[in-house]
Amino acid sequence: MSEKTGYVVVFGCKRCGKCKNICPVDAIYEENELSKIDTEKCTLCMKCIDECTNRAIIYME
Ligand code: SF4
Ligand code: SF4
Numbered sequence: 001m002s003e004k005t006g007y008v009v010v011f012g013c014k015r016c017g018k019c020k021n022i023c024p025v026d027a028i029y030e031e032n033e034l035s036k037i038d039t040e041k042c043t044l045c046m047k048c049i050d051e052c053t054n055r056a057i058i059y060m061e
Helices: 018-022 047-051
Strands: 007-010 028-031 034-037 057-060
Touching (some): 007 034, 018 028, 047 057
Antiparallel strands (some): 007 057, 028 034
């Protein structure tokens, strides 16, 4: 497995729920109706960033 660098974080979620369905490893969960990323599961595929039209998911190095 290649080494991961960075994280994807949710900032300003509008609670539309779209990102949760796109994640191939089920790393997105809800907490108080806001989406959160499980960084242990996340493979940094970036699919959720494309999916979030509210631009609430950000990649941070
Ligand atoms: S797609 Fe974006 S706005 Fe919608 S639930 Fe996910 S993080 Fe929130
Ligand atoms: S970057 Fe990929 S693996 Fe990580 S939370 Fe988003 S969709 Fe899931």
